[in-house]
Structure formats: structure tokens, C-alpha cells
Amino acid sequence: MSDLGNRWRQIQGTALYAYSRLVTRTARFRVEGWEQMEAAEASGRPVLWAMWHGQLMGFVSFGDRFLENEDFVAVMVGDERGDTLGMFARRLRGRVFRVDMGGNPFAAGRAVLRVIQEMKAGRQSIIAPDGPDGPAFVPKPGVAFLARKAGAVILPLGVWTRQAYQLRRWDRYLVPTPFAHFHVKIGQPLPAEPQMERETLLVQIEEVLHAARERAMVLAGARPWR
């Protein structure tokens, strides 16, 4: 990769960070379900936050305000988007491991293993199971693998705000504006047992993520489209 391209992605990542900081600092939050988070943390197992890809920006703001960023470790896409996003995550002081879907499968496996190790060591993690390219609202098997291997509890999250722009792409990515009023729903924790069937777990994940998002939309009095 050229130096110039690299530099440019770093600038993009920093700009993204600056914008998300602005959104976080000016945002108001209404959160439903703190007790679910406490229950998940009290279970003593690693916590894996999950939400649909389109609401990631909302999660970043929520996490930046209420959770410890240093505690986070995440799997992230390995192509050039990852350069920008990696920079963004580093500025937020989270740790990311990049997995290149089309690249070396061993390297990808190593990255996932590192994430699992870090989770077992007590860090929290976050994943958007329909990312990075969709199809929308269909969890991919990776999330089930990660959750079962780490013995994690999956904590479904729904974020919605009416003060936002929805990108015209597969996940209808929600870009909140400054001074947005966020409505957050933390769903019931879903423990992933190692002996669970992958398919069953995926169906359950789909259900809880939809439920959390829909609840957040109802709280926000949302328009589901525009």
C-alpha cells in the first residue's frame, strides 16, 4: 500500500473519531435494560455485545459514554476499510484484530483466537453479525463460533435515534447527527453454551437482535424508513 493511501486512511479514521466524539458529547441517552447488563456481568462469563451492522455508530456513542473503551476487543474487517476503521478504533482506545475474509485463513484463525483469549481474560467484545457486507439481518456463523468458543453471554443491543441520516445501502447505516437523542435497549443476555447447535444459536441471535432493535425503535417513536 502506498504511503499516501495509508496516510489518507488515517486521516479518515481520525475524522470519523472526531465526528463520533462530537455526537457522543452532545447526545442524550435513554437506556432501558441496565439490569440485563448487570446480570450478564454478574454471570462471570465474557460479554459479547451484538447488534445489527446499521446501528454500530449508535453503539460507539453509547459505549463511549457508559462503558470502558479500554476493555473492548473486537474482530474487524481486514481490507482497506479496516485501515480507516482500525485507526478509528485505536483512537477510541479499543483493541481490534483484523480478519481478512479473502486472505490467509490461518491468519484469520489466529486473529479470532486472540480475540477469544482476550475475552477469556476478562475483556468485553462487540460484533455485528451481519457485517461487514450483509445480507442484512442474517447472522453469519462466525458469531456463533466466537460466542461458543469463548463461552460468552451475548448481550443484544438496539439503538435508535430519530436525529439521524440513514445511508442508502444494504444495512441502512444510521449516522446520528450531533445533539441526537438516543434510545437504547439492552436485551436479555443469551448464554452461548459450547454444546449448543450452531443453527439454534444463530436463530436465537437473530430473534433477540430483532427484538432489541424493534424495542429501541418503538422507544424512539421511530420512522422505520425515510
Next chain:
Amino acid sequence: MTTLRHRLMGNGLYTLSQMTRRTGRYQVTGQEYVEEARAAGTAVIWAAWHGMTMMLAGFVLQAYDPGGLLIMMPDDWRGETLAHWARRLGAAPFPLNLHGDNTMASARKLARMVRRMRQGQDAYVTPDGPDGPAYQVKPGIAYLAQKTGAALLPAGAYTRTGHRLNRWDRYVIPRPFSRIAVVIGEPLLVPAEAELETTTERLTDALHRVTMQAAANYYQKRP
């Protein structure tokens, strides 16, 4: 009484919805749920947000209805126009007072609708219509489903190439030749002893889900 004005406006609406239906390129997911809902042997209530009527009503009639789809509509000044539109489409308009009227006349009308649905006629209801608030399900549809034992079939549609009216429901009038993504959700069965509120909540969630999915499908990268 249907005056010339109502007929003209009704014909205009009919032309628009025919144009959408004939020239639209529909991209449908969830067709299997229609069969599933029918398999129970009861009537089906199609439910969709009010803003999508132009994309969905004609399409549902053409693609899935054996005839005589009951369309619930208000009986005020809009009613005559809408009734004319529905009749031209081949549906059965069912004007009702939707403003919380509790006289016997309204009750009798509703009872007639229930009876026709029990005989197996399907219905099309916009649960946040006719005046909003947007995206909030009112209890009427839950009551109807409970009384008739019909399955609720949530449907959502999305297109980018259309004109959105600047009003409460962001009513969409698609341009001719639009690509329209339609998603039909899992049918909801309402037990006779269910609380109305539980049903409206379930339906709200289902409608949010299909609508989001329709928008996502529309923008899905295609190979």
C-alpha cells in the same frame, strides 16, 4: 353518494396504482408465508403501514387474492373516493367510522365485516391509518383478528424512486418502472383469549421488521 368528483379522484388513484402495479418491478421475499397463513384455513388480514398502500394494495390483489379483498377505510369525505378506487381495483371496500364511534350502526357494520371474514374473505388493513399517529398500531386490527380467528400477515415495501408526500405517513407514490422490494413476514396467529395490547405489540414489531428488511433488500448488493 358517489359524485362526479369522487369518481374522477377515484379513477386518478386507480390509474396511479395500476401504473405502479403494471410497470413496477417487484422483488418479493417471504412468499412462502402466504401459503403458510392460508394453510390454517382461516381468512388472512394483510397489515402494512399506511404510507405503503400505493405499492402494496394493488400488488396484493393481483398476486395473492382470489377476489373480494376487503379494504377497511374511513367513511368520511375520503371514503367515497377510496371506495371507487377499491371497486375499480376489484376489491370490496368496507367503509367504517374509524373515529371511535360507538353507535349500534358502526357495531353492526363491523359485525358484517367479521361475518364475511369468517366466510373466508381476506382483508387489507393499515393499522396506523387513516390519520396516524404514524407507525403505531391501533387496537382495532387486533380485535378483528381475534374475532375472526384470521392470521395477521405483516407486509412491508420500499422503493427509492418515488414521491414521498410531506405528511404524517410519508405516503409513497412510486414512479412508473420503479423497482419495489416487498417483504412478507411470518403470519401471526391471535388466540381468542389474547390481550389486545400483546397483539398490537407483536404486530408493531413485525411491521417494523418487514419494513426494515424491505429497505435493506432494496439496497442489497446484487451479484
